[in-house]
Amino acid sequence: MKTGPMKISFILFAIVLPGFLASPLHALTRGVLLSPTRVVMEGRERAAIVKIINPDAQANTYKISLISIRMDDFGRKIQVKEPSKAEQFVMKMIRFSPRRATLGPKEWQTVRLMVRKPADLAPGEYRAHLKVVPIPDQSSKPVESQDSEGVSINLDVVFSITIPIIVRHGQGNVNIIPGTPSLKKLDKTNTYSLESRLTRQGLHSAYFNVLAFHKSSGADPVKIGELKGLSFYTPNPFQIVNIPLNSLPDLSGGIIELKIQDLETKDKPMMGSWSFKLE
Numbered sequence: 001m002k003t004g005p006m007k008i009s010f011i012l013f014a015i016v017l018p019g020f021l022a023s024p025l026h027a028l029t030r031g032v033l034l035s036p037t038r039v040v041m042e043g044r045e046r047a048a049i050v051k052i053i054n055p056d057a058q059a060n061t062y063k064i065s066l067i068s069i070r071m072d073d074f075g076r077k078i079q080v081k082e083p084s085k086a087e088q089f090v091m092k093m094i095r096f097s098p099r100r101a102t103l104g105p106k107e108w109q110t111v112r113l114m115v116r117k118p119a120d121l122a123p124g125e126y127r128a129h130l131k132v133v134p135i136p137d138q139s140s141k142p143v144e145s146q147d148s149e150g151v152s153i154n155l156d157v158v159f160s161i162t163i164p165i166i167v168r169h170g171q172g173n174v175n176i177i178p179g180t181p182s183l184k185k186l187d188k189t190n191t192y193s194l195e196s197r198l199t200r201q202g203l204h205s206a207y208f209n210v211l212a213f214h215k216s217s218g219a220d221p222v223k224i225g226e227l228k229g230l231s232f233y234t235p236n237p238f239q240i241v242n243i244p245l246n247s248l249p250d251l252s253g254g255i256i257e258l259k260i261q262d263l264e265t266k267d268k269p270m271m272g273s274w275s276f277k278l279e
Helices: 011-020 085-093
Strands: 025-030 033-035 039-041 047-053 060-067 069-071 077-079 094-097 100-103 108-115 124-135 144-147 150-158 161-169 174-178 182-185 192-202 206-215 222-232 238-244 255-262 270-276
Touching: 033 161, 039 047, 039 108, 047 100, 060 094, 085 094, 085 124, 100 108, 108 124, 174 206, 174 255, 174 270, 192 206, 192 222, 192 255, 206 238, 206 270, 222 238
Parallel strands: 025 150, 039 161
Antiparallel strands: 033 047, 047 108, 060 100, 060 124, 069 077, 094 108, 124 161, 144 150, 174 192, 182 192, 192 238, 206 222, 206 255, 255 270
16 A cells, blocks of 8 residues: 655664664554545545554554645655645645544544635645654653663654645646656666656646556567656646666667556546657
8 A cells, every 4th residue: 555755753763773782672563554545526526535544453543634745856745844825725625523533453433524615716726635643652652671681672663644635626637748768877776767857737736657668660569667656746847757677678779658647547548658769
């Protein structure tokens, strides 16, 4: 299951670890699963449900909130510490309940989302992110205890998940167009990738796969790499992607074909196919 950005609560541990390399380590991991991993409401849709699942063998209490996330030019998602007025407006437009849930092992809970659109809302796409994070049990917070062999370190490792909540208003569409790819060697490895600059057109964001093929004269295209489950958020006009290659085929002849596969539509159609001579 694909998840959003995750935060780990043992940063302090990484700093003090050298003094305890020989110490026993006891880690309690608190996780969470969400279904679906992406919510899109458009047209007359005003409500949606997200299921929170506790995958652990112990009970967990979860904090549920809305946050703003922006995307950089490489598709990396960055949480906004000081949301703009437009981002604050979106978070006020989306309401949800509950804001906290305690779930036993393997139990689940639904979070209800509701959108209230102002009468004068401009056509376009509005986005916030639902964040769910386990709350460490204060009664079992990390401690250091002495045993017969030295110091024992107990950790409470917490994973959080964020998923996009996308509200679309009015007519709109999206198209992704790749630019001419170039061959890149990954740092300190013998692996290669194809780098391409994708351009987004339209009012909406996109959720898609990128497939790379090589075609020699008189031969059928051979798939040489792919990127799955990419997001391309508004208002960004372009995004740089690196498609890992399965191996390094002879690319001196023939053409590179890049295909964009739409993941929002049920049948996953191709947005388009573009052919290039390698730079």
